Amino acid sequence: QVQLVESGGGVVQPGRSLRLSCAGSGLSLSNNAIYWVRQAPGKGLEWVAVISYDGSNKDYADSVKGRFTISRDNSKNTVYLQMNSLRAEDTALYYCARGGGAAAGPAFDYWGQGTLVTVSS
Amino acid sequence: QSALTQPRSVSGSPGQSVTISCTGTSSDVGAFNYVSWYQQHPGKAPKLIIYDVTKRPSGVPDRFSGSKSVNRASLTISGLQAEDEADYYCCSYAGSYTPDVVFGGGTKLTVL
Numbered sequence: 001q002v003q004l005v006e007s008g009g010g011v012v013q014p015g016r017s018l019r020l021s022c023a024g025s026g027l028s029l030s031n032n033a034i035y036w037v038r039q040a041p042g043k044g045l046e047w048v049a050v051i052s053y054d055g056s057n058k059d060y061a062d063s064v065k066g067r068f069t070i071s072r073d074n075s076k077n078t079v080y081l082q083m084n085s086l087r088a089e090d091t092a093l094y095y096c097a098r099g100g101g102a103a104a105g106p107a108f109d110y111w112g113q114g115t116l117v118t119v120s121s
Numbered sequence: 122q123s124a125l126t127q128p129r130s131v132s133g134s135p136g137q138s139v140t141i142s143c144t145g146t147s148s149d150v151g152a153f154n155y156v157s158w159y160q161q162h163p164g165k166a167p168k169l170i171i172y173d174v175t176k177r178p179s180g181v182p183d184r185f186s187g188s189k190s191v192n193r194a195s196l197t198i199s200g201l202q203a204e205d206e207a208d209y210y211c212c213s214y215a216g217s218y219t220p221d222v223v224f225g226g227g228t229k230l231t232v233l
Contacts, residue, residue: 037224044124044224044225045159045167045210045227046224047220047222047224050221050222059220061220095167101172102172102176103176105155105157105173105214106157107169107212108167108169109178111167113166114166
């Protein structure tokens with residue numbers, strides 16, 4: 001089955017760290033930008049970070065800049081999101097999504113099922 | 122950069138058409154033909170239904186169509202069906218400076 005599979009979520013105290021992973025299953029990620037998008041409980045979608053196909057370009061939402069780091073290992077067909085200094089407002093379901101496909105601009109044609117991050121003392 | 126503006130909710134009866142608007146600025150929706158739309162059913166991941174303003178991925182019914190005028194994009198769903206009831210999100214590229222992309226706040230479609 002062609003899909004993205006996220007892992008690494010959990011319950012963590014404020015100020016601690018977590019690393020999320022996004023692996024392609026039956027789907028190569030090496031030619032595409034990969035995005036992390038989060039959705040707080042009952043809320044809408046929020047873009048978090050993006051990494052280019054070769055890892056040379058990265059960008060972050062202002063809300064996570066300086067705390068989160070996106071990286072990728074194309075040999076493992078996996079993208080990571082290192083989240084440090086976590087805050088209560090980072091509590092959300094974190095999706096990874098593949099950018100591109102047939103689109104000329106950023107459009108997310110494959111999404112994972114999401115991994116839940118809960119920041120609470 | 123603020124989120125794109127969508128109506129909180131819209132509704133329609135089976136067979137009818139509904140249009141969901143998505144208002145941005147000259148820095149995002151108005152600057153690029155890179156608007157996409159996503160359908161999200163409860164407890165599920167979003168699904169791409171429109172990209173590059175007007176294009177449909179393979180497998181998406183032609184009842185779904187997209188358009189754009191200046192800073193406003195629109196998603197029209199014709200011949201409403203019960204399974205169309207879901208949340209819909211627009212998204213636009215916002216340039217090479219942060220943010221890379223910006224989402225709308227989402228619209229809840231109710232099929233009466």
